[in-house]
Amino acid sequence: MSGGRRQIGGPPKERRLRIPGTAGLALEESLVFERGSPGRVGYSLPETGTVPVADPKAAGLESHLVRGELSGLPELTEFDVVRHFTRLSTWNYSIDAGFFPLGSCTMKYNPKVHERIAQMEGFANGHPYLPEEFCQGALEAMYELCRMLAKISDLAAATVLPAAGAHGELTGLLLIRAYHEKKGRKKKKVLVPDSAHGTNPASAALVGFEVVSIPTASKGVLDVKDVEKALSDDVACIMLTNPNTLGLFERDIGKIAKVLDQVDARLYCDGANFNALMGQASMGKMGVDVSQINLHKTFSTPHGGGGPGSGALVVSDKLAPFLPTPIVKKDGGKFRLDYSPPDSIGRVKGFWGNYGIALRAYAYILTLGAEGIKKASETAIVNANYLRAKLKKTYHLPFDQPCMHEAVFSDKNQKDATGVTTLDIAKRLIDKGFHPPTIYFPLVVPGALMIEPTESETKNAIDQFVQALEEIDQEARENPQLVKDAPHLPFRRRLDETKAARSPKLRWEPNGS
Amino acid sequence: MSGGRRQIGGPPKERRLRIPGTAGLALEESLVFERGSPGRVGYSLPETGTVPVADPKAAGLESHLVRGELSGLPELTEFDVVRHFTRLSTWNYSIDAGFFPLGSCTMKYNPKVHERIAQMEGFANGHPYLPEEFCQGALEAMYELCRMLAKISDLAAATVLPAAGAHGELTGLLLIRAYHEKKGRKKKKVLVPDSAHGTNPASAALVGFEVVSIPTASKGVLDVKDVEKALSDDVACIMLTNPNTLGLFERDIGKIAKVLDQVDARLYCDGANFNALMGQASMGKMGVDVSQINLHKTFSTPHGGGGPGSGALVVSDKLAPFLPTPIVKKDGGKFRLDYSPPDSIGRVKGFWGNYGIALRAYAYILTLGAEGIKKASETAIVNANYLRAKLKKTYHLPFDQPCMHEAVFSDKNQKDATGVTTLDIAKRLIDKGFHPPTIYFPLVVPGALMIEPTESETKNAIDQFVQALEEIDQEARENPQLVKDAPHLPFRRRLDETKAARSPKLRWEPNGS
Amino acid sequence: MRYIPLTQKDLSEMLGTIGVSSAEDLLKQIPDELRTKGPVPIAPGLSEKALLDHLAALSRKKPESLVSFLGAGCYDHFVPSVIAPLVTRGEFATSYTPYQPEMAQGTLQAAYEFQSYVCLLTQMEVANSSMYDGSTSTAEAMLMASRVAGKKTFAVSGALHPEYLEVLRTYAKATGLHLIEAPFCAETGRTTGESLAAAAKKAGSDLAAIFVQSPNFLGVIEDWRVAQQAAKDAGALFVAVVAEATSLGLLSPPGAFGADIVCGEGQAWGLPMQWGGPFAGFFACQMKYVRQMPGRLVGETVDASGERGFVLTLATREQHIRREKATSNICTSQQLCALWATVWLSLFGKQGLRDLAAENLSRAKHLRERLGKLPGYKARFTAPTYNEFVLDCPKPAEEIVSLLSKKKIVPGAPLGRFLGKGFEKSLLVCATEMRSAEELKALEAALAEVRS
Amino acid sequence: MRYIPLTQKDLSEMLGTIGVSSAEDLLKQIPDELRTKGPVPIAPGLSEKALLDHLAALSRKKPESLVSFLGAGCYDHFVPSVIAPLVTRGEFATSYTPYQPEMAQGTLQAAYEFQSYVCLLTQMEVANSSMYDGSTSTAEAMLMASRVAGKKTFAVSGALHPEYLEVLRTYAKATGLHLIEAPFCAETGRTTGESLAAAAKKAGSDLAAIFVQSPNFLGVIEDWRVAQQAAKDAGALFVAVVAEATSLGLLSPPGAFGADIVCGEGQAWGLPMQWGGPFAGFFACQMKYVRQMPGRLVGETVDASGERGFVLTLATREQHIRREKATSNICTSQQLCALWATVWLSLFGKQGLRDLAAENLSRAKHLRERLGKLPGYKARFTAPTYNEFVLDCPKPAEEIVSLLSKKKIVPGAPLGRFLGKGFEKSLLVCATEMRSAEELKALEAALAEVRS
């Protein structure tokens, strides 16, 4: 097969697979504020003139409250807008375009049918304060989703109100606090392993807990002894990610739950990596009290370049009474929202959460069904282990053992020998046509490359990706500068992040720039 | 403003405007047949198993009529398919992405709302043989569209059955033939100006007419005298493009119609360029008997990379009785299809023509309304003349006079001085981020560059385009090889068309390639 | 106007550059007596909401809850939701015919894939990148066969889709060709060898080709071998017509029986019915005829760097090069519809096409058996069918349709309009994979009910 | 399974490379006692058609013909059809948070544009790239104001959206902050200077900030100058809340009155109501507080060739760098919703925002006057309103709602649930540009009819 002659640096002599990255034409585009011309319009208002246009001042509004000209806003036609955002979009890489193995992000296929469903009139145009009789369809979907999430995790109940994973963490911690308060206790500490995602300590601190860090043991997982060591009456809970951010199953989790029970500390499980567990392991049996499940990861809702997501919570019966409002209930075939359950922590977000996202997850679960759920997690695990087995020949694998849904490598082999770092490798992957993995996380692995292929990817895609990384290793040895100067191909070369932080320019100014 | 540092050949020293073309990352993708793996599925069948699966042989089918394995067909997941076609799409340039001044093609903005309308259930899922009571909405749209097309052209009636411009031409010629036959005549000749689009002589020949070519006079339009010269009793009609393919209004058209009348020859007007006329000139007053109006040009339906289109016909009352079947009628508030009007030429296409395309055109006309129609044609004319006035300083303009919706230049200035040809200029425009104009057409201008900006483009876009052409002129003088080797930036460089034609490979083969 | 960018300021600058004082000056090119005076006599423009409200109201005149058993050349197959977002991407939908291949490799490769799919499914050597629809594709086959054979008469099965026949007649009349109909067998519904031979005989030495469609308009699967033999015996070309393209998933392809040309309609490959269009006509033939083919052809080549790429090729057949000597006048065709079908075919693939066709055959067979047993009703023809069949009813079919309309069931197409005398009580009933077991039962019950 | 590519052949090759004999071997990492035994207790997977049928049935439970006058934080504005095809392009929808800026310039530039729009419309110096929604944005404003001021008590207008207030209470309780409500004036519906001053006084020296929303939950336009003055007098920060973002097209921006923080909900910028989410919260403040801001910030920079480009910046505020010392725990936010709003704002632009706001104000004013004149009904508050207002009815509002439901009219939100005693007969009625003159009349007639 012919091999990407137009790749900077050239293809290796005997390339077995064709790597996607090559050179192409891109189109420049200004800021939207730099486009347009006074008098252009891109909108139409329905039925103007049917009601007399009120002068706001005549309507009783004080003149200092009436706005002057909206200076700085652009004036564009609809076509201007189409072309502007079409061009912008072409500067993005996406799952639809290629392999996107960001570790811990579960970039799986986002079925297009979900977008069609979300655009159905009864979902797109529903108002959360409609009389209950008109909400039956929307509530049924929410109710059923909660029911299925509880079933899949093997816990007692669920809510889909939190807006994202971190919001779910915060909400989960409030449930734990409420649980303790109900028992008249004010516990202060939360145990957080050093491999945890940044949102874990941040969420704990946000709601006023003191964070106690626990080290990752030599096998890459938590040792129940280290938990015991940190335990005291003042511990409200542990926040344990399972599988953890090294892609490993926390084997001691059951034991940890029991140990915690001794001081009535609860087990918060960061469920961002639930894709590896669904259908395979029971959170109930693990002793989990609450876990946020990122619907925008495991349940395939599109990540949208940074949200919206949904940080659904599944909870044990211990914590169920404290779930946030409103709670969807089914009474004699009718669905309703309970706005004031007695022990609830109250409201954590407006209306019904990110309903449109929950809806997509509902559709996804209905499509997968019992078998699909199991097949998805199993495939994700096979894919990750296949990648692990192939790549460890070239890249350093700090914890050399079977993994769950992802594997964490490091730049040790390359850095020592050639000076090429994880950042360089990541940037060079861009030239090869791949999104880089998550880098420099988890912090416990210096120069980490955290790779999660998900079940959506084919063997062939993984083979290509591994080959690309092998080529980069080769390049690092033969021509390290090529790698250090990467990326060469995309619309923009390596961006100066230091400059951005040092003299922040965070907005367009009418008379600036 | 900073200037496209990554353009091959580099930007000129004092670039006034930023030209869009620059280098970017592209992704390779194999043929769909080279993807996939046995056992993968991308489909789901509804309710399988509810009806016993019949063995075709048991169902009485002779075994030689039952197909064996479908060898060669791919097996893919839905995600495979998404990624495949997403990547393919990124290799295309489009109106949504940038300026697309193909002359005679009227590449105007295609409003997105039309796609939403076409997807409405009652339009997407309508079957043409439904009982009339269920067709009322669909027929109303068709009826109203025909009515408005007739009004806008100032003729008697319209049909939207032909599938494209060329199909409209063919149908129009059949009307003319039927008209003459009704009068007991068998006329053999069709007059076609030498500047006509290739479909004109091809359509005439297809239905058995003899094509008589008429030269373009020195002012770029037809001279009534040349028509008179070619006239005889045997002439069935003339096919006159107005505005013609040089972008000029055929001033003598009224006179020509009168001259033709002397032998009862009819006036076919190729209305592909109707965008320049709508709301400005009356086909009725011109004496037009029939004209195809490419809805996929003037009325903004997306061109789709080569169709589907719709070659609606507008006709005078002389030709109306011969229109093809079915004909939409309104009787006492109810709409119906007439399948057997007595003098009809019969059917030219299955069902109701390209209904979905006609529907989009209907929506477009409703949106523009009386004022919008006029404003669109006027703006198209201003844009073309502005481009003409600016560009003629650098490029040779064979007919130097005000134009209608497009202007035709040539490579004379460049070719003589530098050897750089129209083809080279076109290819170099790709590097600058623009779609090239129509080239080497019309044939009456050697090395033609036929440029139609349409009303959708802004002054700024035209300024950028003119500047790009000026830069190319400069490059041709300073570094002609740079232009001759263009394009440099897109995913594929200049393609070998000779090889393709000499040893045609027109399909993928299971065991070939 | 939200689609037009010209502002007052731009306008005056631009007029200055042009050297005129108003846009009206530019319009002086048009003789005054030809100008449109005053406003165009249509309504003022609508806001987008008013537009959507109006069109939604029209759309709703077809009740969403209709259960339809219509087929007859336009089939209700499941359309996976993933297709529309891909095909309507601006890159595909808002590009032109790929005259500049370096900027259109997406369209070109997809067209090449469509050509390849058509070849694989029909088992033919070459296919073009789309035709207007099945009817015009069949007409182009007639024109091409006439060119290839140098003859002017055609023996055409009477079980061709009546609208295809009408289009053939229109084109034949215009081009001086002659059609001789070979009637189908009143018992089996097939076009027999005898019938074809008799028609061929009538044509005599001017016979260019024989046209047979399978499944034919009656839903009956024809025997390609019979058509092949008849053509061979008569020394004519064999043109096979396929109006229900999903049938190729289960039925032997005409290419396996020596067809010279295979033409037809690709709508069944997942294109929404859209009141009958736009669809994707297809056209395939043997390689030796390639230079006589109508329509656009995409071929493989290499670029200046030696990379594989695709271009429009063999353009010397076409109108823009050959003008009056072209093989066809086609320019704009149905590329986006062909792309739609290509995506659909890629989703279904090898196994899906098979499964889908089996499901269609099974549902229609089941329904045919059930309805045929209803008192007063009878399946009219005996030969095997694919996904539709002719049902004779105890009452005029038009009457049955209007009775069932009240229940929002459309039981099929009344055949009187198409086939005339003797078919006034016949319905053409189609059951694709879309008709659920429940709906099949509902039809059965409704037909039983209206019997009396 | 149409989403999962693994085939038997691939699987066995891959297991071979891994060096295990079955996938089950890999699952041995999980202690046996924690495994899910047997199938997951949910239904088997659905075909796409069955899925669509099911969800369409649920969707239809909300009648399409409903005419609703609900607002109250979730507004029915016209959504131009052009937005969805742009925003749902895979490039935008299926990309991740832009951690690799060279592959995400599209998302980044659009986010920068969103930040700029928020700044322009609120007249603030800096804005982030989105928050979960208006309620959590307001809660984050409280947390930030506490950090900036080093204090823990807040004077909050009682006319804030009740759900925002609830979220504030949840967060305040968790973080040890205190809220003091400043009641609105029973006559005008505004939060008076006296009321704010009284609340501030209660807080004493621990007062961190004053929160006022305009238009407030009663639809009433507050006087920013009063809030500004109250904050100044109390030495507190001034936090302005905007829940109906289109109002900024006509109303003076809080930034013009020295607001320290402006937070709110961008749903009104063209986001579909979607039963209340996902929406686009926004958050703006003065530049001097930038390092205390929550959420993601996009900044301009240059690439290695000197070209302008955009990156996520000032990440040292964030959880992934600062962990427990971060300014907020936000990671995934609502980027695609912010993009949606950005496209909407670009379509409407300078003139459109103005016209739209004028139309909203006018329709609601007209309706308020008409309904206020109906016997038994009365507009409750006297201060000027934007696009909604409180209407006192002759009967319990819940009863009116259920009577009008039969006519498929939803006259507004009954306020008893939100504001308690004294509001049982009050409706919050909203009339955006979407409510036609005919619909306004229908509401008037229906209300008149149910009076008795």
Ligand SMILES: Cc1ncc(COP(=O)(O)O)c(C=O)c1O
């Ligand atoms: C392990 C882990 N926990 C928590 C989160 C936070 O989820 P979100 O980004 O939805 O707030 C993430 C996501 O990046 C994660 O990977």
Ligand SMILES: Cc1ncc(COP(=O)(O)O)c(C=O)c1O
């Ligand atoms: C002047 C002219 N006539 C006729 C046609 C043929 O129209 P169509 O491509 O729709 O068949 C074209 C389109 O290219 C044209 O430009």
